Amino acid sequence: MSKKVLIIGGVAGGASAAARLRRLDEHAQIILLERDEHISFANCGLPYYIGETIQDREKLLVQTPKGMQDRFNIDVRVNSEVTALHPERKTVTIHSTTKGIYEESYDALILSPGAKPIKPPIPGIDSKKIFTLRNIPDTDRIKKQVDLEDIQRAVVIGGGYIGVEMAENLKERGMEVTLVEAAPHILAPFDSDMVAMMEKELEENGVRLLLNDGVKAFQEKSTGLDVVLSSGTTLTADLVILAIGVAPDTSFVKESGIHLGARGHILVNDHMETSIPDIYAVGDAIEVRDFVNEQGAAIPLAGPANKQGRIVADNIAGISSTFKGTQGTSIIKVFSLTGATTGNNERNLKRLGLPYQVVYVHPFSHATYYPGALQLSLKLLFNGEGRILGAQGIGIEGIDKSIDVIATTMRLSGTIYDLTELELAYAPPYSSAKDPVNMLGFAAENILANRTEVFTYETLQEYDQEHTILLDVRSPLEFANGHLDGAINIPLDTLRQRLSELDKDKLILAYCKMGLQGYLASRILLQNGFKVKNMTGGFKSASIFFP
Amino acid sequence: MSKKVLIIGGVAGGASAAARLRRLDEHAQIILLERDEHISFANCGLPYYIGETIQDREKLLVQTPKGMQDRFNIDVRVNSEVTALHPERKTVTIHSTTKGIYEESYDALILSPGAKPIKPPIPGIDSKKIFTLRNIPDTDRIKKQVDLEDIQRAVVIGGGYIGVEMAENLKERGMEVTLVEAAPHILAPFDSDMVAMMEKELEENGVRLLLNDGVKAFQEKSTGLDVVLSSGTTLTADLVILAIGVAPDTSFVKESGIHLGARGHILVNDHMETSIPDIYAVGDAIEVRDFVNEQGAAIPLAGPANKQGRIVADNIAGISSTFKGTQGTSIIKVFSLTGATTGNNERNLKRLGLPYQVVYVHPFSHATYYPGALQLSLKLLFNGEGRILGAQGIGIEGIDKSIDVIATTMRLSGTIYDLTELELAYAPPYSSAKDPVNMLGFAAENILANRTEVFTYETLQEYDQEHTILLDVRSPLEFANGHLDGAINIPLDTLRQRLSELDKDKLILAYCKMGLQGYLASRILLQNGFKVKNMTGGFKSASIFFP
Ligand SMILES: Cc1cc2nc3c(=O)[nH]c(=O)nc-3n(C[C@H](O)[C@H](O)[C@H](O)COP(=O)(O)OP(=O)(O)OC[C@H]3O[C@@H](n4cnc5c(N)ncnc54)[C@H](O)[C@@H]3O)c2cc1C
Ligand SMILES: Cc1cc2nc3c(=O)[nH]c(=O)nc-3n(C[C@H](O)[C@H](O)[C@H](O)COP(=O)(O)OP(=O)(O)OC[C@H]3O[C@@H](n4cnc5c(N)ncnc54)[C@H](O)[C@@H]3O)c2cc1C
Ligand SMILES: CC(C)(COP(=O)(O)OP(=O)(O)OC[C@H]1O[C@@H](n2cnc3c(N)ncnc32)[C@H](O)[C@@H]1OP(=O)(O)O)[C@@H](O)C(=O)NCCC(=O)NCCS
Numbered sequence A, B: 001m002s003k004k005v006l007i008i009g010g011v012a013g014g015a016s017a018a019a020r021l022r023r024l025d026e027h028a029q030i031i032l033l034e035r036d037e038h039i040s041f042a043n044c045g046l047p048y049y050i051g052e053t054i055q056d057r058e059k060l061l062v063q064t065p066k067g068m069q070d071r072f073n074i075d076v077r078v079n080s081e082v083t084a085l086h087p088e089r090k091t092v093t094i095h096s097t098t099k100g101i102y103e104e105s106y107d108a109l110i111l112s113p114g115a116k117p118i119k120p121p122i123p124g125i126d127s128k129k130i131f132t133l134r135n136i137p138d139t140d141r142i143k144k145q146v147d148l149e150d151i152q153r154a155v156v157i158g159g160g161y162i163g164v165e166m167a168e169n170l171k172e173r174g175m176e177v178t179l180v181e182a183a184p185h186i187l188a189p190f191d192s193d194m195v196a197m198m199e200k201e202l203e204e205n206g207v208r209l210l211l212n213d214g215v216k217a218f219q220e221k222s223t224g225l226d227v228v229l230s231s232g233t234t235l236t237a238d239l240v241i242l243a244i245g246v247a248p249d250t251s252f253v254k255e256s257g258i259h260l261g262a263r264g265h266i267l268v269n270d271h272m273e274t275s276i277p278d279i280y281a282v283g284d285a286i287e288v289r290d291f292v293n294e295q296g297a298a299i300p301l302a303g304p305a306n307k308q309g310r311i312v313a314d315n316i317a318g319i320s321s322t323f324k325g326t327q328g329t330s331i332i333k334v335f336s337l338t339g340a341t342t343g344n345n346e347r348n349l350k351r352l353g354l355p356y357q358v359v360y361v362h363p364f365s366h367a368t369y370y371p372g373a374l375q376l377s378l379k380l381l382f383n384g385e386g387r388i389l390g391a392q393g394i395g396i397e398g399i400d401k402s403i404d405v406i407a408t409t410m411r412l413s414g415t416i417y418d419l420t421e422l423e424l425a426y427a428p429p430y431s432s433a434k435d436p437v438n439m440l441g442f443a444a445e446n447i448l449a450n451r452t453e454v455f456t457y458e459t460l461q462e463y464d465q466e467h468t469i470l471l472d473v474r475s476p477l478e479f480a481n482g483h484l485d486g487a488i489n490i491p492l493d494t495l496r497q498r499l500s501e502l503d504k505d506k507l508i509l510a511y512c513k514m515g516l517q518g519y520l521a522s523r524i525l526l527q528n529g530f531k532v533k534n535m536t537g538g539f540k541s542a543s544i545f546f547p
């Protein structure tokens, strides 16, 4: 007898599960229940449709209910909201706009309801000028507003991925855009150092950034909607995008007895099974295991949701597949910049008390003698055993490649030593004989082997000035064009001749342009009996703090 | 007492070893011996300087003898050819254009003499119109010719990486270019299927290709240099580039007693030690272990040479580093196309009798709903245990990324199952929620799990037509626009309704556009009791054989 499988939620996790399940079991009865009118749409494309980079609305609809029926023989029921689960009798209650309220039974049930934008009870939050962005109807509503000629002033609340993408896309539509972020920096998956370049990019493209500031109230005025901030600043907006984060869309699950996490996420094992037999869950609504720190985490991203959808179908069809946790690998375009990250950032590692070391390199996207090479800024976090804990990259070209290679290394339990050995594709238009990722490995290895000690710009103020020498090993011209306060200049290539100018009793803090020459200087000094540290990433890393 | 280290060859392997050795040992005496006038030049950039993509000759000189002296305190001796090794007294004989002939002693000796272009004894080979390309003097000579106005007809002999790059760059300079290759296809690291697109790209850009043809003789004529081919064809050229491969530049080693391989390569262990104590060798001149098939191999590439240079320095400085074999990861730009490969190709696997399976996918460089997505063609070779044996990719964008991720997976002993789980960076401008590499993993996994059987276009003629049905599951319009001979058309979305039209006693060979719909069809048919195989990569893979 064929299995009857109900799936709640018809987009990334749900539709992927449905398609895979059909491929595995031609005879199962598969019913896809979707509250909304659309299934299988491109959530991730929505900001770009509003920004008109994506011009054709049809393109957002990756699959239609009819397409899904024809291709996969799925019983797709849109405008059908599941309001309650009844595990004791293996049914769910459905509110359909056409068929009314009814119960439907299941042999197996998959929950993929996703996450909904957080809407805190701020005074005035229900204004018609305030929008959130999750699905096609939201998109249509926002786009309709933006298309109106007299809509010019936009305020985006929240500097996460969606907030930043919306700020960029509204700017692309010619609006005045202010982005308000309560934290000291936008884009929390990145550390404050790396994110500074993206903040600069936003500002250079005309997006006004207000950091360390939150919304206290919204007030309708004849001139527009006033956005009153904690700092006292008031912005007036024609349109507000609220993008301060998402919460699992799991209210219908609450009464079912399924175990939920502290913030309402559905808890599952690595076969995607919830605490109740025959009920599975995937996607933004679940808590996953962080691959690096082994803690519970909520990672609302499409890659994991799609993969989990495939894995849950496997398990229901009798194939034992497991989801082995997520690294949170993610990427964002900020005008011409790309930022990408994988694993944990410093903030996380500090919070969890996990020991780590940092290294920065600033290699080029390909051989510098071939035209068009663009500089990357890469940051690697690793521990004393060489385990890679996380990596972040910012640049114009090749960031996705470097971060993907590191994410792959991490997934396969590779270490920084493996990074040094990776054999990556090199010809002048594509990379360098020592790939950026090899360079990260070399630099990290040298630290772990105690061949060089590093310090970060961030910690510079911690040093006792009386007992340290700040040594700039760049050229006199570079030095003259700007250097760190209190530094003396001995260019690298003259260092061997000028050792006598330095005091062996002091700690020498060396720095250069990118970290390489300072490393060379540190090796010369160390082997001549000096105490020395090199500023990892050099002046370039220092300057990404004040880009 | 400090060590005295001699290094023979001052470019990729030699200069890298010198620099690393100095970093590790400030007090070693390091002497770099180079036959040529330049060290540390960008071999890989030479074709692009001739083609004037790289305009500034200075850029080719990554380090100068003076720079190397100042920065690394290396005793650089150019115009100094080592003509003999004397391991018994630990010296080498040097022929210097300025200092005459002398011996120099060593505690440790590093050989990095590289490989030289093969010049077979073809009649007329010594013509002044015939050039090979290895170093800066070669480059200057060729460029001087190309810069002459009356030089218009170029013939490139040999379709390896250097030959193809030269063909492209001479074409960029407006010449008439013919590329002659003795094998049935150019670019031997690729299989014939994948390379066809690159051959087409060359031809579409005006490079004339003559395959399956070799040079019999060169004859000076008043009209130019006649290149007489085995087929009888005669080409007349103003300039001939001979690029039929390289051989280890090891004649000075021959008398030393150092063990050499069958083709003259220096044999080393994984610490880069030759058969004679204190003599090490790296780079193009050595035989390495193929990471996939464990056989000896010659891989004349800059990435391995640079890494080996670093490893040899480590070992001399007392750090036990090993080189763990090479995958031959490589990449080439062919006008607007990129081709990249890692591991073994089918030709190799067949030759070695290693069992393998093939899968093709043709995903896009990023989400198709976001503008600018470009199609990739990826081929994966793997065995029954899921071990990845090799991968090849052709496309316009993202090929380097996919091949690097697969190369990383291979290096860390990841399998096709790991490919399905890789968590790669996704946002619409960069990839898809299921990355191209995940797709390769999915498709391979389905084959190994016997969820689908595949056949390749190449094997189509092997099937007994009487007992097979060739089934095209694309749309009627696609079918009408071109299909495989003898195919019948049942579009995928109608297949479930039209099963009765098919004969259960016959083997159904299904195909679609890219392999995905054929896979879906194969699942429907299989579960309905049919015998079926899907053409991996679909019509797209078929058409890359006749692009
Ligand atoms: C604007 C935007 C941009 C994004 N950009 C990216 C990106 O660049 N990269 C990336 O990796 N991720 C991105 N994401 C995140 C990604 O879209 C999600 O991680 C992914 O869609 C989650 O899949 P899911 O199946 O869990 O939930 P969803 O895709 O949200 O699907 C859940 C569906 O369930 C339905 N539903 C909920 N409750 C019920 C119920 N009770 N009954 C019936 N139906 C119900 C909802 O209507 C919804 O359609 C973006 C998301 C948004 C909103
Ligand atoms: C045109 C061209 C394009 C290339 N493109 C790429 C590419 O895109 N990607 C890639 O990975 N690789 C590429 N390569 C290959 C790459 O350059 C080599 O793999 C690498 O340079 C090998 O390093 P090596 O140190 O072994 O030899 P080399 O770099 O060749 O250096 C050897 C040096 O030793 C000197 N020498 C030899 N014998 C003696 C002696 N007896 N005494 C003193 N000196 C001696 C030679 O003069 C030479 O300068 C290319 C090579 C060429 C020629
Ligand atoms: C449209 C949708 C239902 C498709 O689901 P899907 O069929 O599982 O996914 P794809 O179309 O990518 O196809 C993947 C399948 O094709 C197979 N495949 C792909 N290329 C193939 C090829 N050349 N040969 C053989 N098989 C191939 C894969 O193996 C995989 O099958 P499997 O899971 O059985 O192994 C689902 O992806 C969806 O709803 N997407 C939109 C929502 C979304 O993801 N939003 C977030 C991102 S914006």
Ligand SMILES: CC(C)(COP(=O)(O)OP(=O)(O)OC[C@H]1O[C@@H](n2cnc3c(N)ncnc32)[C@H](O)[C@@H]1OP(=O)(O)O)[C@@H](O)C(=O)NCCC(=O)NCCS
Pocket: A360, A361, A362, A433, A434, A439, A442, A443, A446, A514, A515, A516, A519, A536, A537, B010, B011, B012, B013, B015, B016, B019, B020, B023, B039, B040, B041, B042, B043, B044, B045, B062, B063, B302, B306, B310
């Ligand atoms: C120029 C040349 C001598 C430089 O050799 P090198 O100093 O070893 O190489 P790089 O300049 O790339 O520097 C790499 C070193 O800098 C370190 N480094 C790079 N960026 C760093 C950073 N930001 N912080 C600290 N260290 C850094 C690396 O760790 C590595 O040092 P290590 O080997 O001691 O670990 C050599 O690469 C060469 O001759 N190249 C031209 C020839 C050639 O390769 N041709 C083929 C390709 S076209």
